[in-house]
Amino acid sequence: MTDNLLKPPTDDYENFLRDLKQRIRAAQVRAALAVNRELVLLYWQIGKDILTRQQQQGWGTKVIDSLSKDLQKEFPAIKGFSSRNLKYMRSFAEAYVDEPIVQQIAAQIPWFHNCILLDKVKEPAERQWYIQQTIEYGWSRNVLTHQIETKLYHR
Numbered sequence: 001m002t003d004n005l006l007k008p009p010t011d012d013y014e015n016f017l018r019d020l021k022q023r024i025r026a027a028q029v030r031a032a033l034a035v036n037r038e039l040v041l042l043y044w045q046i047g048k049d050i051l052t053r054q055q056q057q058g059w060g061t062k063v064i065d066s067l068s069k070d071l072q073k074e075f076p077a078i079k080g081f082s083s084r085n086l087k088y089m090r091s092f093a094e095a096y097v098d099e100p101i102v103q104q105i106a107a108q109i110p111w112f113h114n115c116i117l118l119d120k121v122k123e124p125a126e127r128q129w130y131i132q133q134t135i136e137y138g139w140s141r142n143v144l145t146h147q148i149e150t151k152l153y154h155r
Contacts, residue, residue, distance in 0.1 A: 040107040047093030088115050109134050113144055120148045
């Protein structure tokens with residue numbers, strides 16, 4: 001029995017280990033994507049609520065500053081509640097009116113990719129094209145920015 005513990009791993013063991021590593025990495029990616037989808041959806045909902053209150057109750061931009069301070073005080077470990085980011089959330093909700101579009105398209109890429117698109121691409125169809133390209137090719141923020149700026153330069 002002790003001899004079996006001292007034997008070097010077999011090819012079967014190596015294959016098993018390689019398979020486990022792949023499954024673990026795939027699960028990590030799926031978990032990160034799920035967290036991202038939830039975060040983007042939350043940001044859209046917050047933006048929609050801010051937008052609605054501004055339209056219905058006449059809230060100004062100072063309310064966003066107050067919200068930012070209060071949310072940062074309540075959630076000091078979360079970095080996403082700056083005034084600037086809350087304004088992005090509002091713009092995001094304004095750009096994507098329907099929640100299913102957010103879930104199906106915009107939530108598939110990281111939040112700051114969406115912020116770049118809000119800043120640089122005004123046409124919804126063009127934003128969607130960039131999102132699809134980002135998903136397909138795994139573009140980083142730098143690559144996305146470069147692709148947008150290259151296209152804008154050639155217009």
